[in-house]
Amino acid sequence: MTDRIRFILNDSPVEVADVSPMTTLLDWLRDSRGLKGTKEGCAEGDCGACTVVLEGGDGRREAINACIALLGQMDGRSVRTVEGLAGRDGAPHPVQTAMVDADATQCGFCTPGFVMSAYAFATGGEAADPGIIHDALAGNLCRCTGYRPIVEAMVKVAGLAPEPVSAPPARTASAAFDGTFFAPRSLADLLALRARHPEALLLAGGTDLGLLASRGRTPPKTVIHVAYVPELTAIDDGKDEIALGAAVPYVQATPVLVAAFPALRTYLARLGSRQIRTLGTIGGNIGTASPIGDMPPVLLALEARLKLVSLRGPRELPLEEFFLDYRKTALAPDEVIQSLTLPRLWPGEAFFCDKVSKRRDQDISTVAAAYRLRLKDGKIEEVRTGFGGMAATARRAPQVEAALLKGDFEGAARAVTRDFQPIDDWRGTAEYRLHVAANLLRRLALRVADPEIPVEVEAL
Ligand SMILES: Cc1cc2nc3c(=O)[nH]c(=O)nc-3n(C[C@H](O)[C@H](O)[C@H](O)COP(=O)(O)OP(=O)(O)OC[C@H]3O[C@@H](n4cnc5c(N)ncnc54)[C@H](O)[C@@H]3O)c2cc1C
Numbered sequence: 001m002t003d004r005i006r007f008i009l010n011d012s013p014v015e016v017a018d019v020s021p022m023t024t025l026l027d028w029l030r031d032s033r034g035l036k037g038t039k040e041g042c043a044e045g046d047c048g049a050c051t052v053v054l055e056g057g058d059g060r061r062e063a064i065n066a067c068i069a070l071l072g073q074m075d076g077r078s079v080r081t082v083e084g085l086a087g088r089d090g091a092p093h094p095v096q097t098a099m100v101d102a103d104a105t106q107c108g109f110c111t112p113g114f115v116m117s118a119y120a121f122a123t124g125g126e127a128a129d130p131g132i133i134h135d136a137l138a139g140n141l142c143r144c145t146g147y148r149p150i151v152e153a154m155v156k157v158a159g160l161a162p163e164p165v166s167a168p169p170a171r172t173a174s175a176a177f178d179g180t181f182f183a184p185r186s187l188a189d190l191l192a193l194r195a196r197h198p199e200a201l202l203l204a205g206g207t208d209l210g211l212l213a214s215r216g217r218t219p220p221k222t223v224i225h226v227a228y229v230p231e232l233t234a235i236d237d238g239k240d241e242i243a244l245g246a247a248v249p250y251v252q253a254t255p256v257l258v259a260a261f262p263a264l265r266t267y268l269a270r271l272g273s274r275q276i277r278t279l280g281t282i283g284g285n286i287g288t289a290s291p292i293g294d295m296p297p298v299l300l301a302l303e304a305r306l307k308l309v310s311l312r313g314p315r316e317l318p319l320e321e322f323f324l325d326y327r328k329t330a331l332a333p334d335e336v337i338q339s340l341t342l343p344r345l346w347p348g349e350a351f352f353c354d355k356v357s358k359r360r361d362q363d364i365s366t367v368a369a370a371y372r373l374r375l376k377d378g379k380i381e382e383v384r385t386g387f388g389g390m391a392a393t394a395r396r397a398p399q400v401e402a403a404l405l406k407g408d409f410e411g412a413a414r415a416v417t418r419d420f421q422p423i424d425d426w427r428g429t430a431e432y433r434l435h436v437a438a439n440l441l442r443r444l445a446l447r448v449a450d451p452e453i454p455v456e457v458e459a460l
């Protein structure tokens, strides 16, 4: 079964049959379609020069990095590039006019990406709030003149009424492109493919895997794209627990998670950029099993359980038992992560988390720490921790937890050296990491002593 990749590009339907589905969207736009307005800067998802916008049937417009998105991932979507912004009469889009009027057209590499991020922001109904504009621009780098005129232009176009979008082509059946890119639309098809192709890489948002095709130019040989399987994209915002499908992108998971665990608001806003969070998923963050991934420490503290499925049936595993060693997990070759479940906070429970990274935005953590606490009269009665960047996998810290239960925060800060022997790397030396983790525990002491301290204190 070999199908054509079908999607909408700048309001016109396209069908692609003669190009590998592992080609990046950026290369295809530039090389096959001659749409050179979308630029390549870093080719790693970092600079935003390649920003294009996905338009949902529900009218949502979300920025992505075309340099790390695979063509096969576009099937059934609607994509707008900077060439598709001008009106039918060729008149510039109001966002483009605002950029020109504010003298915000700086260098030719970054400007199209800035325009596309501004377009997604302007038509998303968001307020002209400096914090929101900062968030919308966090994935677009300028190293020449600065952001002031760009921000001025965005203030002018905030809340622009969006034009209706062209509905993406419907595809209800599973597809296979070029015999290498499988796009199942049902769990049964996904599990059958997984059993038949244990060598294939599972692809969710592709914000990790896409780097193979982009930066390394050695695209995966076979992938199974899990993003359209209903069981993996479901959200169950239940009374006692929240269940998130593994392929729910951050942009959809965030409102649910932040409502349940408010400390995640700042934390999730610093995970990648909007471009990354449009396609990136928590399932992919767990599947990557990076020791510095942002979600594992949080999910360990929150006592997450994973549902793993294969043709042999489902099994449930506490996240703690999933990470075995550096990038080694308990996932069997025929299994996929279907979902994760998080118990809500009970009355008397609190949750805090901190991320310390070299850059504020668009940077994975050097050290991350998360705590779920049961507090009574200012004393910790129960605690679960999760630390990232301190060992070969994200881990709990048993000796730190024992000291916290005694109310001994200085003892907990000292216990960091007994729980962890981190490594030196370019993000930080072992000594630095131990120091940071100890200081984060001192910050926790302040928070427990004074619940009035805002939970959204930012760690840099
Ligand atoms: C510019 C940039 C900035 C980033 N910033 C951050 C950051 O701040 N913090 C951070 O933690 N990460 C960051 N990342 C990394 C990445 O965005 C995250 O790890 C993201 O969560 C990956 O999700 P994905 O859906 O894109 O994964 P994919 O790339 O699709 O997959 C990642 C891995 O998970 C596996 N996988 C995916 N789905 C499943 C499943 N259902 N079952 C089993 N295995 C599965 C895949 O096989 C693959 O091995 C950044 C990446 C880039 C390019």
Ligand code: FES
Binding pocket: 039, 040, 041, 042, 043, 044, 045, 046, 047, 048, 049, 050, 051, 065, 066, 067, 068
């Ligand atoms: S080229 Fe830099 S983010 Fe894509």
Ligand code: FES
Binding pocket: 106, 107, 108, 109, 110, 111, 141, 142, 143, 144, 145, 146
């Ligand atoms: S706009 Fe390109 S470096 Fe500033």
